[in-house]
Amino acid sequence: MKNLVHVPLNRQQLELLDRTVARGAAPDRAALLRLALRAWAPAHRTATAPKEPAR
Amino acid sequence: MSARHVVAEWVLQPGTGKAIEVMAGQVLRIEQVDGGQCVDFNAFNLHDYKEFMHCGRTRTVHGFNPTTGTFLWSAPPRERAMFYLLADTVGRNDVLFPRCSAYVYESTYGFSAHTNCHDIQAEAQREYGLTPDDVHDSFNLFMATDVLPGGAVRISRQDSQPGDHVELLALIDTLAVPNVCGADVMRTSNFFLKPVKVTVFEATPEDLARVPALPALASQRTPKDFRNATIKADRELRRDAAYEPSFLNTPLTVTEVAVELDDDDLALLRTYEHAPLYRGDPGATLRDIFFSWWEQQYVTSPNGAPTVTSSPTLADERQPS
Numbered sequence: 001m002k003n004l005v006h007v008p009l010n011r012q013q014l015e016l017l018d019r020t021v022a023r024g025a026a027p028d029r030a031a032l033l034r035l036a037l038r039a040w041a042p043a044h045r046t047a048t049a050p051k052e053p054a055r
Numbered sequence: 056m057s058a059r060h061v062v063a064e065w066v067l068q069p070g071t072g073k074a075i076e077v078m079a080g081q082v083l084r085i086e087q088v089d090g091g092q093c094v095d096f097n098a099f100n101l102h103d104y105k106e107f108m109h110c111g112r113t114r115t116v117h118g119f120n121p122t123t124g125t126f127l128w129s130a131p132p133r134e135r136a137m138f139y140l141l142a143d144t145v146g147r148n149d150v151l152f153p154r155c156s157a158y159v160y161e162s163t164y165g166f167s168a169h170t171n172c173h174d175i176q177a178e179a180q181r182e183y184g185l186t187p188d189d190v191h192d193s194f195n196l197f198m199a200t201d202v203l204p205g206g207a208v209r210i211s212r213q214d215s216q217p218g219d220h221v222e223l224l225a226l227i228d229t230l231a232v233p234n235v236c237g238a239d240v241m242r243t244s245n246f247f248l249k250p251v252k253v254t255v256f257e258a259t260p261e262d263l264a265r266v267p268a269l270p271a272l273a274s275q276r277t278p279k280d281f282r283n284a285t286i287k288a289d290r291e292l293r294r295d296a297a298y299e300p301s302f303l304n305t306p307l308t309v310t311e312v313a314v315e316l317d318d319d320d321l322a323l324l325r326t327y328e329h330a331p332l333y334r335g336d337p338g339a340t341l342r343d344i345f346f347s348w349w350e351q352q353y354v355t356s357p358n359g360a361p362t363v364t365s366s367p368t369l370a371d372e373r374q375p376s
Binding site for chain 1: 309326330346347
């Protein structure tokens with residue numbers, strides 16, 4: 001199931017996103033935000049959050 | 056190793072200091088004569104005294120106790136490396152404590168007049184037309200300090216020996232002002248004031264080769280970039296009736312970026328350790344995750360320090376700019 005999340009960013013923050021996209025990190029802003037989520041969040045979950053088994 | 060050429064040399068007696076022109080490419084050595092003496096230090100751009108060494112910037116970049124291999128920085132908006140710390144035989148310097156002052160000795164010890172670093176600095180700087188208001192926070196050489204658990208700060212006795220020294224290589228033309236710390240009733244100099252020797256050398260090619268390359272950035276601004284570059288010459292503050300605010304990048308408009316997440320992504324977002332800060336706002340949570348990730352990916356130097364490499368080009372490649 002798809003869920004839509006709206007990320008509020010000011011123009012300076014968007015500039016940084018766009019520069020990172022321009023360097024080839026991801027094809028667009030949304031893809032870059034998803035990339036960061038998948039790369040960062042698994043190792044930074046709440047202590048009480050159940051850890052998912054490795055796939 | 057090439058021999059250094061001595062340009063000038065002084066022995067500073069207790070209770071005194073000396074304003075010394077140290078040009079780019081010269082080395083200032085501050086050396087213990089008897090040992091155990093703290094030296095306070097101010098430094099200005101010789102051609103523009105409004106640019107001066109900034110302890111806050113220096114301690115943010117290099118910590119409370121800068122030593123060999125660090126830089127002494129000037130204040131924003133200049134933020135230039137003024138000196139490179141070429142040698143330090145003790146490794147106990149301080150950018151945490153302020154200079155001692157007449158007030159400290161009167162309020163704490165009851166002295167109506169006592170040697171103190173502020174007034175010694177002011178008297179030494181007067182040779183170049185500066186006033187007591189121009190003395191800035193000291194870089195304290197040979198001063199043993201630390202921060203205790205809970206945040207209190209402490210000065211300890213020091214163990215520098217005769218011949219121990221700090222060498223500062225000037226990267227711009229400077230007015231450097233060392234003074235023999237006036238604190239004889241504190242631990243700073245082990246309860247007694249002693250002379251210190253000060254020498255200016257021409258740096259050797261080997262000295263110059265030791266300085267890491269720093270990037271030159273557009274944000275390092277000088278008076279030609281200021282909206283108001285005129286130094287205020289009177290003391291009263293008066294409102295400028297013609298003033299129109301012009302703050303950078305304002306208004307900071309906000310745009311929402313829509314991101315499609317699958318259920319696994321959403322679960323990651325909800326269980327993120329800092330999610331409770333954002334009270335269930337998934338967009339704000341994802342924003343936190345993005346910038347945390349970005350910092351880890353691209354920021355190579357902590358606390359706003361410039362990336363120091365042998366090749367500034369490589370530094371620019373590492374961090375999108």
